[in-house]
Amino acid sequence: MMSLRTVARSAPRTFTRLSSTALRSSRVAQPSSLLKSSWAPLRSSQFTSAFSTSQFRQAPEAEVDEALIAKLENELEFENEMKATEQTPASVLDFLANSPFKLKDEPGKEDVSLVRKFGNETITVTFSISDLANFEPDDMFNEDEVLGDDVDPTEGKRSEQSEGEEGLDEELEGGDAPVPCRLNIVVEKPDKGALNIEAVAQDGQIIVENFYYFKDGRMAHGKTADVAHAAQDIYPGPPFGSLDEDLQVLMERYLEERGVTQALAVFVPDYMDIKEQREYQAWLKDVKDFVEA
Incomplete structure (x- = not known):
């Protein structure tokens, strides 16, 4: 279940105690870094906030800095208060305690990875908190x-x-905010290349969108611009939905056997919400420290 904190952030403070959803309307939406071939328009005026600096031209610099620092401190206090009233979801605690996946979460990064071994296979599931910013409030x-x-x-x-x-x-x-969380799943075998599965975790289910194969396992990750560009020239396979239905079912069972299950589908959006709050608090603190310096 997703928390509703980001609606509370962007709402007037008279309504902030309603509760907190994964929709910060004040942030510019950016495309998920997990989508290799996604297209995003250039920044336009609809994503920007018009403002005027004329009212500050005669104001002392220190006065503006002090006001900004005070506001940042207020936002940090607000986030800390919300965090103090929330408990870590049971889905997150249970998954981290019982799942064969090892969590890789680097502070300051948008992407989170789950990695495990399955026989001679290395399985990596990656998701990104950028999906929270991309989610449209009107969809709810x-x-x-x-x-x-x-x-x-x-x-x-x-x-x-x-x-x-x-x-x-x-x-x-x-609380059931239907925020779809994109998953990039890579199953690798030594000297055999990799399967690259694009899926979505939503409403406690894993929805497979594409099931690709690359002879060169590096193509499945696309960590560099050169690799990502080279992968675009390779035929990875047909759209998943165009496959025979029995084949689709077997491929989904193939993923379940490797731990891409309903438990993971519930864990991802819940952990993504925790990660987003942690990164937002760190961002507030970093900006405040910079202005104070």
């Missing part, structure tokens, strides 16, 4: 889906003030 609250096409959206406006906020609070507190 689609008025047409909630009301239906034949319902007048203006009906019942008189009770909106009294019931609207309460309903939103219950929606957020319910």
Whole structure:
């Protein structure tokens, strides 16, 4: 279950105690680093905030610095308060205690990896907290889906003030934010290349999107620009959905046997939320320390 802290961050402070979802609208969305062939538009005005510096031109530099430092300290205090009231999800504790995967989480990096051995195979599952920034808030609250096409959206406006906020609070507190978490799964064998599976962890399930094979295992990772470019020229296989249904089922069972299971599908979004909060707090502290120096 995803926490709702990032909605609380971007909301006015009078509503921050509603609860905290994986949608910080104040941050610029960036494409997941796990997608090798994803396309992202250039930055446009819709992702930027217009501001004017004219009001600060006559203000002493120290005054602006002090105001910024105070605000950063306030945000750090707010994050610490939310963290103090939250407990580590049981899904995270159970997975880390019982899973054969070893967690690799480097502070300051967006990507997290799970690595294990399975016979002569090395299995790596990678996911990124950038998916949280990419998730669209409107996807959670689609008025047409909630009301239906034949319902007048203006009906019942008189009770909106009294019931609207309460309903939103219950929606957020319910907590099942359907944030899809992209997985890059690599199964390698010595001198045999690698399978590269692109999948999504969502609603406690692993949804396979592509099942590729590379004779050169390095192509499955694409850690450098040269390798990623070379991989684009190789035929890795057909779209997963175009395969025979029985073949799809067997390939999914192949992954389950190697630990890509429902437990992992539940663990990833929960851990991703913990990671995002930790990195955000570190970012606030680093910026504050820089301004203070």
